[in-house]
Amino acid sequence: MKKIQTLLQILKEKKLQELYTEATEIGVEVLKIVEDVDIGYLNTGIKTLLLPNKIKEYFFIKKITRFIKELGSIPDDKRIEFIIKMEDEELDSKVGETTLIILDKLEREEKATLLGRLFKAYLEQKIDKEDFLRMSIMIERAFLEDLIEFGKNQPSIFGLKSQTRINLYVVGLLNQVIDDRKDFNNYIERKANVTSNHPPVFKYKVNEYGEMIKKYCFE
Numbered sequence: 001m002k003k004i005q006t007l008l009q010i011l012k013e014k015k016l017q018e019l020y021t022e023a024t025e026i027g028v029e030v031l032k033i034v035e036d037v038d039i040g041y042l043n044t045g046i047k048t049l050l051l052p053n054k055i056k057e058y059f060f061i062k063k064i065t066r067f068i069k070e071l072g073s074i075p076d077d078k079r080i081e082f083i084i085k086m087e088d089e090e091l092d093s094k095v096g097e098t099t100l101i102i103l104d105k106l107e108r109e110e111k112a113t114l115l116g117r118l119f120k121a122y123l124e125q126k127i128d129k130e131d132f133l134r135m136s137i138m139i140e141r142a143f144l145e146d147l148i149e150f151g152k153n154q155p156s157i158f159g160l161k162s163q164t165r166i167n168l169y170v171v172g173l174l175n176q177v178i179d180d181r182k183d184f185n186n187y188i189e190r191k192a193n194v195t196s197n198h199p200p201v202f203k204y205k206v207n208e209y210g211e212m213i214k215k216y217c218f219e
Helices: 007-012 016-036 044-071 076-089 092-105 110-123 129-141 144-152 162-171 182-192 208-218
Strands: 174-179 201-206
Touching (some): 092 129, 110 208, 162 174
16 A cells, blocks of 8 residues: 555545555554564564554554545545545645544544544535544544443433543533523422522533534444
8 A cells, every 4th residue: 555645645545445455454464563573583672663663553554444444435426526625725734634643643543433434524514624623633632431421322411420521521522501500499499389599500511512523423
């Protein structure tokens, strides 16, 4: 497979499935190199220099293959239309390079699948450039298990653990709002015929970015 320098090169491949298969095969080759580093005649100094780079290369290839796999179902006409747009508006340097940088930074390969689904939504013009880049960074910064739990709790976040809600708020997928408890107090007063003065509380609410990640990455 040709060295991937830009995301535009990936999109220009006529058969993404073949590119995916080729990338997978290269990943296997790199993994074999990593395993072979342990053979006896390599001294400790060479192992120290070689092994980290090969492991990093192996995991990047695993992430890029997951990303490419999510683009395989995109119709050719949609892909060509987007390629023309990228070239006309010189978007590749902004979107493509940023996407590859984020892919490289992902600490878990499963996030590359989510990023691929998000990019597919961008390519199909379901989300715009700014939203794609913003949510890509949110995925990179979030704890994977929090994202998975968030995706499974459709459509509300009632079932999320308290710490998960806090974590998702920090990365930007939830907003914190104040519930004045007025409706609750009125309900208690009607049903129990007593004065109710429950104080306001903070609650978390899924914002527009959270809704889009739920829709395009998990549905």
